[in-house]
Amino acid sequence: MSKTRLPWIAAAASFGFFVTQLDVTIVNVALDAIGKAFDAPTAQLQWVVDAYILALAAMLLSAGAVADRAGPRRAFVAGLLLFGVASAACGLAASPLMLILSRVAQGAAGALLIPPSLALIAHAAHGDDRKRASAVGWWTAAGGVSIAAGPVLGGLLVETLGWRWVFFVNLPVCLIGAVLTLLVAPPTPAKPKVPFDIPGQAMAVAAVSLLVGGLIEGGHRGWAGAPLMALIAGVVLTGAFGLFERRAEHPAMPLGAFRERPAWTAVVVGSALNFTYYGLIFVLGLFMLRALRWSPSRAGLAFLPLTATFIVSNLASGGLVARFGARAVTTAGVLIAACGYVLTARLGAGSGLAEMLPGFALIPGGMGLAIPALTSGLLASVDKHDAGAASGALNACRQVGGAAGVAIFGALAGRDVVSGLHASALSAAALLVGAAFISAGAPRFFRPTTAG
Template identity: 45%
Template structure:
C-alpha cells in the first residue's frame, strides 16, 4: 500500500470540518465512538468463547467446528486488516469506521439468527471482516482527534481499556446471557451498542482522505496463507497429518513466500517491508502477536476448562474472570503513566513478564485446584496485557509518520489478531487428546512465548524514549 500526504490535493469537503461542539467535544465524540466500537468487537471474542459449549449443544457442533466459530472471526480480522488500513486512509477514518460499524451490527444480527454451525461461521466471517475495517479506522480517529502525543497516549489507553474490559469481562456477560437466556443474546447485544456508537460518531470531525493504491495480490496471498495455516493446524490436531492437512500446510508456505515476494517487488505494497527496519515497529508487531496469543488462547482454554472439566455453568465460568476484569481495567490506564516516567521499554518488559507468570501458574492447575487459586492466577495474565499493549500501541504510532497511522494501526492489529487465531488453533489441537495435558502444554507454551518477547524487547528497545 502506498500512502502519501493529502496536501492541497484533498477534496475540500473531505478536509477536517469545523467541529460543532468545539474541538474538545468533537475529540470526545471520536474517542467515545472508537472505544465503544472496540469494546463490542473485542466482546465478540471473549463473550463468544464462554458460549461455545452451549452453541455446540444447540447446533450440534464438534470441537473443530467450535474452533472455526471462534477462528473464522479472528482469521478474517487479521487477514483483511492491512487492506482495511488502506481503506481508512483512502476514504477517511470516520467514513471507514461508520461502514465497518454498520456491517458489524448487521452481521451480529445474522449470528444471533444462525440455524446451523455453518451459517454461524459464515456470519462470523462477515463480522471479522467488518471488525478489520473498524480497528485501524478507530486508531486513526484517535490520532486525528489528539495531535498532542501525551493526550493521544491517554486516548489510546482509554481505547485499550475498552478492549481489555471487554475481553476480560466478556466471559461474565456471555456466561450470564447464555445461562439466563441463550447464546444468541450474546450476539444480539451488539445491535444496540452498534447503533449507539454510530450516533456518537456523527458528532466527530470529518477525516481527510489520503491517496492510496490497493494491493490486490498482496491481500489475496495474505488471506490464503493465514486461512491455509489455520486450517492445517485445526484439522491436523483432530485428524492427524492427512493428505488434506499436508496440502493445506504446503499452500500456507507457498502463499506466505508469495506474499513476501509480492510486497518486496511492488511499487505500492500493502505492507511496506521497510517499516520492519524500525525497532519501534518490529518490536510491537512481534510482542503484540505474543500478547494476544497468550490472552486469547488462555481465555479459550479456560472457558472450556471451567465448563467441560469442572462442570461449571456458563455464568459460573464467566464469574471466574471477574477479578481479572476489574484489575485489568485499572492497569490499562496506569500504562501511559509508567511510559512517561520509565519509558516504553520498562513497561513493555514488565507487562510481558507479568503475563508469563500468570500463564506459568495456570499451566499447573487441575480440576482439584481451589477456584480462588485459579482466579488469582488469571490476574497476572490480565495485568500483563494491560501494561504492555498501550505502551506497544503508543510506541508503534509514535514511530511512523502521521499519514501512515492507518497502515501502522492495521499492521499492529493484524499481528495481534493473527496471534489470537493461531493460538486458538494450536491450543485446540493440543486439547483434542488429553485435555488436562493439552491445557498445561498450551499455557506453558504461552508463558515461554511471552518470556522470549520480554527478552527481545529488553535487548532491542532503548532504555528511554
C-alpha cells in the same frame, strides 16, 4: 482540533474494539442452544466460532489500507453500520450455513473497525505521546472488558431471551458508536489518492486465511494432511507477499515502516502476548470444566477477576509510558505476565479459585501494561497516513498468534488437561521471557516524553 476532544474520540473508537472482541467469546456459550435449534453437528458449531475469527484476521490488513485511503472516520462509521447489519443477519439466520456465512460477513466488518479506530486516536493525539498512550489504554481496556464479559453476558441472554440475542445485542452498540463518532470526531484526512494494491491485498488475505485456517483445523483434526498443507502454503504465500510488496509501486503494507525496530518489535511482542493469552484462556476453560468439574456459568464467572486487572493496568499504561517510555513499560508488562503463567503452572485438580487469583491478576495486569505501550509505540514510529495499515498489520499478526495459541495449547491439553495446562503455562512463560528480551533490546522504542 482541540486535544480536549481526544477522550470523546477515544470513547467512540472503543465502541468498535469492544464489539469486535465481544463477538470472539459471547457466542461460545450459545453453541449448545444453536446446535439444538438447527440439529447441527459439532463441526458446524465449531465453524460458527471459527468463521468469525478467520474473516477478522484475514481482512485486517486490507481494512487498514481502506481506512488510510477512505479516511479513518468514514471507514469506522461504515464498519459499525456493516457490523450491525451482519449481526442482524446472524440473529435472523434460518440455517447453520446462513449463520456461518453471516459470521464471515461479521468478521470482515469487524476488521474494518480496528485499524480506523486506532487511526482516529493517532490523528486526534497530534503527536502527543502521553495523550495517545492514555487513549490507547482506554481502547484496549474496552476490548479486555468485552472478552471477559462475553461468556457472562452471553449466558444471561441465552437463558432469558434466546440465542439469537447474542447477535442482536450488537445493534445498539454499533448505533451508539456510529452516532458518537459523527458527533465528536471531525472528518479525518484520507491518504493521497493512490491505486489500491489489489494483487497485494489478495495475497495477504489468502496467506492469513491459509495460516489461520490451517491452525484452526490442525487443532480440531490433527496436523497431518490438509492442515499441514494449508500452513505450508500460507508460509510460502507470506514470503511471496513480502517480495511482491517490495517491488510494488503502491504497496498494500508500508514495509518501510516495519524495517524500523519499534514497528517489528511491536508485531513480534504483540503476537507472543496473544499466542500465550488466548491459548491459556482456552486451556483454563477446559481445566475448570473437566478437571475441576465446574458448571459453565461458574467457569465463566471465574474469569471476571481478569477484567478488573485489565482495566486498571490498561488505564495506568499511558501515564507510565509518558514517564518511563514504551520500551520499559512493554518489557515490564511482558515479564509480569510471564510470572503469572509460572504461577498458573502450579494449579492442579484440587485447586480452587483462591489459588488461581494470583495468576489471574498478574497475567492481565502485565498484558494490560504492555499492549497499549507497544501499540502506542507502533503509532509513534509510522507516518500518520500509514497508521491504519500499520495497526492492521499489527492486529492481523496478533489474531494469527491467538489462533496459533488456541490450536497448539489445545492440542497439548487434548489427552490430559492438567498436564496440558502445566506444559502450556510453562511454555507461555518461556516465550514471554524471550519476547521481553526482544522488547528490552529495541533502542528506538520511543522514549519518555512530556505532554505537549
